[in-house]
Amino acid sequence: MRICMVTTFFGAHSFGGDAAYVERLAGALARRGHEVHVAHCVDAFESVRGGHPLRPFEPPPGVTVHPLKSRFGILSPIATQATGRPYFKAEALKGLIDDVKTDVVHFHNISLVGGPAVLELGSHAVRIMTAHEHWLICPMHLLWKYDRRRCETPNCASCCLAGRRPPQAWRSTGLIGRSLRQLDALVFPSRHALEEHRARGIGAPLVHLPYFLPDDWSGGIEDEDPPVPARPYVAAAGRLVRMKGFQRLIPLMKYLPEVDLKIAGTGPHEGRLRELARGLPNVQFEGLLGREGLARLFHGARAVVVPSLFPETFGYVVLEAFSVRTPVIVDADAGALFENAALSGGGLSYRTDAELLWSIRRLVHDDDLRDELSHAGYSRRINEWSEAAHLDRYFELIATIRAGRASRGPHLPTAGATRPGPSRVAGRVGEG
Template sequence: MNVCMVTTFFGSRSFGGDAAYVDRLSRALLRAGHRVEVIHCGDAFEAVRGAHPPRPYEAPEGLRIHTLASRFGFLSPLATQQTGRPWFKTSRLKALLDRPDWDVIHFHNISLVGGPGVLELGRPEAVKLMTAHEHWLICPMHLLWKENRKPCDSPQCGRCMIRGRRPPQLWRFGSSMARGLSHLDALLFPSQYALDEHARRGVTGNLVKLPYFLPEDWAGTRGAITPPGRSGAADSPAKARPILAAAGRLVKMKGFQTLIPLMDHLPEADLVIAGTGPYETTLRRLAQPLPNVIFAGLLSGSGLADLFARARAVVVPSLFPETFGYVVAEAFSMATPVVAHRGGGAIVETAVETGGGLGYDTPDQLLTALRRMIHDDRLRERLARNALETCRTVWSESAHLERYYQLIESLRRRKREGRASGPAVRFDAAAVAFAPPHVATTPAGQPLVTLGPPPHSRSSVVRES
């Protein structure tokens, strides 16, 4: 099978989540004997990265990477952001995507690589997928984080873009998004929460839940998925000084500022925060009087795995609605439980409802949960077992590929039978509208395909007949 991945950020020119999934899926497909190529926009990373350093990255053998670069530099992604079209990248994208050998064209973060216009490219015979890693389809700020201070409760997109110093995207108020999405065979979401939120805000069509996965070698070596007892337990070198870990881009919406002050009440433990970002100076200032708060900087995969393996718990204090939260899977792979904010969207689904972590709503509840993770070995061991089991089964590479293949085959069959399957989206003329809750269906009127049993009571596997 020949697979083309299309995304904005990738490899060393990336920030995390979406690029991590593209890399992991590409590696998994290569291991399975398929041919994979990745198209991404180098100009976009340079335009928005600020002081963020390139990530250490070594491409796997056999992966072909096409880095789009225009002589117009940052004007290329800016033109895409403003118009929803590839513009300066059109000829190169068309030459790559119209090749007759593609079996699957899988779009990811298309925000600056071509906007919804890029979805119109590519041979119609290929299965065309898109994974919604963020809320970009329904939020011009990508994250449903309103005015940089709270989750979005009611859309006021124009005001939010202005306050966020984001150039207004007038194309969103027309038919560009619906036209682009109509070219897809399926729109994928990593969590039930993300799927439901998009459906609630007007996205309809062939919506598919396909959870992320974590390969055994995600940290750089095989066997990174660690059995309980080797992570944060009594035989750890950190026994005399328990570690709590947190990781992510250091931005306000990640909520690290709600976690740091609590370490004043936990002198018996250290908090190690991995990551960099524009909010780092503020966070360091907040932590200055606390000797037990340590900033580890940007860690490699092996460095992050080592940190999580030594931690009593990984804390995910996200204030905005995450669509999955890869850090949860990375913690679970090291048999390390998670403490997660219930206001973090899909974090509750992935971290708490799996039985691998504790949820909290208030600072007092967070402090209580941290104390339990530090001092209650029996609780921690139970959560660690559940976490590892989830990672080895529901979020495993083999399970993910099986679901991926099943989906592609079902869509190929649909194409052979001549049935359309592209998603559609409704937009209010002034702002993204809330649609009433409903069960998303395929164009044929059947329930949506939900692949891979999610580890909670809402789970079900509905396959097309």
């Protein structure tokens, strides 16, 4: 098959989990002989990167990358943000997506590369979208309000002003709803994210399909005996921004002088976090780590702490920790983190600072508990979160959509236009 993927951030020009998933899925599909193309917006990354470095990146073998760059520079993503349309990138995207040889178009984070209107392209192909963030229901993407707290009651206009985001008047025109009706399936990596969108009125055919890790992600180090550090430590990783919650975790380390905290990542909040860590010799910043470095950091940790303050749609860090047999500690109110970590049996959850401290102490000192959680998390990773299981569901989704289209005939609506067909797709692929 010829599969085209469209996303805002990718490869060296990326920040987090959405780009990681696209890279991993593209590589997995290419290894199985499919022709894979990925289009992403260089201008968008440059407009928001700040001091974020370009990360080392080589495209997976067999994957053709199309970095989109307009002569108008930052005006291109601003135009998309303001209009909800591809605008300066329209011609390049049409040429790729509307190619008659394209079998599947998989949209990902489209906020700055095409907006909702890009979903109208590729009408001859199977069209699916993975919602990696809450962008469809939140102009700030994260359900994180005024950069201070979780959003429960929408105040979108004032929140966008506070966040210095350009106005998005198109959100009140029905463009999102019309564009989503062009999809055959809207995919969510967690049930929590799916239900959050359903509750806020997203009526497209909704499908649950969790993330995965490539079989060789950890390089086999999970089968090695972890190194015995001079002092026990817990690890944390992610972009150093306020909503990731590291500012809540760092001050607590003064109550754990026998334990180190090692934080991997970089970001605009790093200066503030380093200030918080001043005078705490047991807090260490590891910088931006590659795959092997992160796997080894997690492998040697007693636990990986994920202190996110907003409702994550999956939380790749949980899966990466499970991959090297390390349990996790997560905020019970952080969306899919609780679903994927605590409910899976691979970690502990907390709501208060006292519970967080208690959880860290338990996993540092209780070997039996740590072993029990490690086994449960690793079992999840090698079964339903494996590459093979993910691709089985992915191809089943595509086959079900094609069968539905064929049964309705060429003159009937596509799968995204009615509810009966999509609900059957969701029921079959969303199992497990």
